[in-house]
Amino acid sequence: MAKQTVERYEETELYRLRHSAAHVMAQAVVQLFAGDVRVAIGPPIEDGFYYDFELPRSLTPDDLQAIETGMRRIVLGKHPFVRREVTAAEARAEFGAQPYKLELIDGLVSGAKAEAGERVPAAPAITFYTQDTFTDLCRGPHLEHTGQLNAQSFKLLSVAGAYWRGDEKNAMLQRVYGTAWRTPQELKDYLWRLEEARKRDHRKLGKELGLFHFSEDIGPGLPLFTPKGELLRHQMETYVRETQTRYGYQHVWTGHIVKEDLYKRSGHYENYKDAMFPPMVDDNITFRLKPMNCPSHMTLYREMGLHSYRELPMRFAEFATLYRYEKSGELSGLTRVRSLTQDDCHIFCTPEQVGSEFALALQLITEILNRYRFADYRVRLSLRGTAGKYVQDPEKWEQAEAALRTALDVSGVDYYEAEGEAAFYGPKADFMARDVLGREWQLSTIQVDFIQPARLGLGYIGEDGREHVPVVLHRAVTGSTERFLGVLIEHFAGAFPTWLAPVQALLVPITDRNHGYCQKLAASLSEAGLRVDWDGGVERMNAKIRKAQLSKIPYILVIGDREEEQGGAAVRLRSGEDLGAKPALEIIDLILAAVAAGT
Numbered sequence: 001m002a003k004q005t006v007e008r009y010e011e012t013e014l015y016r017l018r019h020s021a022a023h024v025m026a027q028a029v030v031q032l033f034a035g036d037v038r039v040a041i042g043p044p045i046e047d048g049f050y051y052d053f054e055l056p057r058s059l060t061p062d063d064l065q066a067i068e069t070g071m072r073r074i075v076l077g078k079h080p081f082v083r084r085e086v087t088a089a090e091a092r093a094e095f096g097a098q099p100y101k102l103e104l105i106d107g108l109v110s111g112a113k114a115e116a117g118e119r120v121p122a123a124p125a126i127t128f129y130t131q132d133t134f135t136d137l138c139r140g141p142h143l144e145h146t147g148q149l150n151a152q153s154f155k156l157l158s159v160a161g162a163y164w165r166g167d168e169k170n171a172m173l174q175r176v177y178g179t180a181w182r183t184p185q186e187l188k189d190y191l192w193r194l195e196e197a198r199k200r201d202h203r204k205l206g207k208e209l210g211l212f213h214f215s216e217d218i219g220p221g222l223p224l225f226t227p228k229g230e231l232l233r234h235q236m237e238t239y240v241r242e243t244q245t246r247y248g249y250q251h252v253w254t255g256h257i258v259k260e261d262l263y264k265r266s267g268h269y270e271n272y273k274d275a276m277f278p279p280m281v282d283d284n285i286t287f288r289l290k291p292m293n294c295p296s297h298m299t300l301y302r303e304m305g306l307h308s309y310r311e312l313p314m315r316f317a318e319f320a321t322l323y324r325y326e327k328s329g330e331l332s333g334l335t336r337v338r339s340l341t342q343d344d345c346h347i348f349c350t351p352e353q354v355g356s357e358f359a360l361a362l363q364l365i366t367e368i369l370n371r372y373r374f375a376d377y378r379v380r381l382s383l384r385g386t387a388g389k390y391v392q393d394p395e396k397w398e399q400a401e402a403a404l405r406t407a408l409d410v411s412g413v414d415y416y417e418a419e420g421e422a423a424f425y426g427p428k429a430d431f432m433a434r435d436v437l438g439r440e441w442q443l444s445t446i447q448v449d450f451i452q453p454a455r456l457g458l459g460y461i462g463e464d465g466r467e468h469v470p471v472v473l474h475r476a477v478t479g480s481t482e483r484f485l486g487v488l489i490e491h492f493a494g495a496f497p498t499w500l501a502p503v504q505a506l507l508v509p510i511t512d513r514n515h516g517y518c519q520k521l522a523a524s525l526s527e528a529g530l531r532v533d534w535d536g537g538v539e540r541m542n543a544k545i546r547k548a549q550l551s552k553i554p555y556i557l558v559i560g561d562r563e564e565e566q567g568g569a570a571v572r573l574r575s576g577e578d579l580g581a582k583p584a585l586e587i588i589d590l591i592l593a594a595v596a597a598g599t
């Protein structure tokens with residue numbers, strides 16, 4: 001069985017270890033500044049921890065070194081973490097000179113904000129954790145003693161400004177970020193991944209590879225794609241389109257602007273109006289830029305006439321550019337944009353077909369993820385659970401959840417269940433894929449929908465001759481072309497597999513004499529369906545080869561007099577590997593074989 005159980009981060013040893021590291025760091029900072037420190041909050045975060053301080057001066061890189069040294073001393077002291085329940089009065093007495101802690105205590109007493117900023121029930125117990133000379137207002141949990149931290153397994157990474165409680169009206173504090181692991185090797189591996197992620201940052205690589213730009217003149221979050229970038233997009237979309245066609249999908253097109261009323265009827269207006277661009281009004285009709293396709297595809301299904309159960313399932317697919325009003329502070333390269341092209345599909349089926357349609361979509365998604373060389377992925381199956389928010393049609397829910405579970409068991413894909421996480425309209429499966437650096441990205445999704453089809457008046461005539469409401473499966477494989485391209489750039493470090501690379505082969509003539517033959521060879525490669533370019537510039541050959549390698553072009557074909565005479569080229573790979581001189585036909589076969597193999 002591929003079903004897994006997943007431990008919550010909050011319950012793991014790493015979480016306790018990082019929380020304890022935050023307290024040890026706070027003690028080291030207090031000691032470094034001889035008590036002249038106002039401490040705020042210090043929670044564990046993904047891969048590490050931070051702590052916010054108000055200090056008499058800005059921290060320098062030397063300070064971070066000194067704090068780390070202080071932390072090691074505290075670790076070696078093996079001081080126990082001692083938990084103590086206190087009254088509000090005791091808590092206030094302890095933190096008399098600490099205004100941020102006093103504010104937190106007030107919050108705890110009135111049941112407002114807890115340490116990590118979330119709401120807690122009124123009047124919880126106030127607890128202290130003390131190690132050595134440092135006491136913190138804290139709910140825990142912690143290690144037993146500081147010696148359980150490995151003195152060589154943590155590192156402070158950076159300092160950043162952070163407003164108290166994230167509110168710019170409040171004081172600006174200094175936030176020190178650190179990372180902590182179980183062993184020195186784990187720390188080393190993490191620091192390597194961090195450095196590698198920096199090198200692979202798609203915003204940096206996208207510029208170096210000449211794939212896309214953002215312009216002040218266009219606006220934030222609205223990317224422009226260069227010819228090479230568009231070639232990549234086109235390859236990605238063509239591949240998914242062809243695969244979908246093979247799986248029985250039909251492609252449709254539904255435009256960019258829709259009457260706002262439709263979103264009111266579908267229920268999107270209520271839930272997504274903040275993510276929509278402002279309305280456009282013409283002749284008393286209010287329009288919106290399309291933020292999602294579902295209502296358009298469902299309307300198209302309805303307008304195509306009365307359907308019979310014999311026509312189902314119907315699978316509509318579209319590469320639709322949608323517009324979402326993301327806050328400008330949340331925009332980030334291609335991974336968070338305001339214009340995004342979704343590979344969106346809606347499958348209209350009978351309730352009995354939900355299981356087989358879900359299984360087919362699973363198969364399609366795994367085929368595509370494998371092609372993009374995401375070997376490590378798992379599915380989060382979000383179910384209704386026991387939460388009371390899913391009131392309608394309990395039988396339909398049960399049937400659908402059982403069908404999804406069975407399909408996942410049969411498929412052998414790793415999955416885990418998240419009770420109470422379903423969308424309000426039905427259960428869903430999200431694919432979480434790990435890239436080569438081990439980072440998990442949410443990519444594909446399949447969502448069952450019992451609600452919208454009825455709201456938008458969809459129907460089909462069943463075997464019984466009566467009208468029924470179809471179930472709709474919402475399905476996206478790559479999510480959006482833009483975000484997926486950002487993920488791919490980092491996954492492949494810009495070295496796209498040959499089938500995807502915007503330029504598959506670059507021809508490099510050694511002298512001007514070879515230009516003519518170079519063009520001829522380029523033409524025969526193009527005729528074989530390959531994407532080629534040639535470098536007729538004045539730089540020396542080695543400089544051209546280096547440039548081609550930096551551009552991550554899979555094949556570099558060098559042509560001198562001898563190669564021209566023999567009707568071929570000397571073949572180099574972007575890795576630097578030299579395959580030697582080969583005849584033209586052999587080169588074409590070699591590249592076509594790589595395309596077919598997906599390498």
Ligand SMILES: [Zn+2]
Nearest residue numbers: 136138139140
């Ligand atoms: Zn704490």
Ligand SMILES: [Zn+2]
Nearest residue numbers: 293294474475
């Ligand atoms: Zn949808």
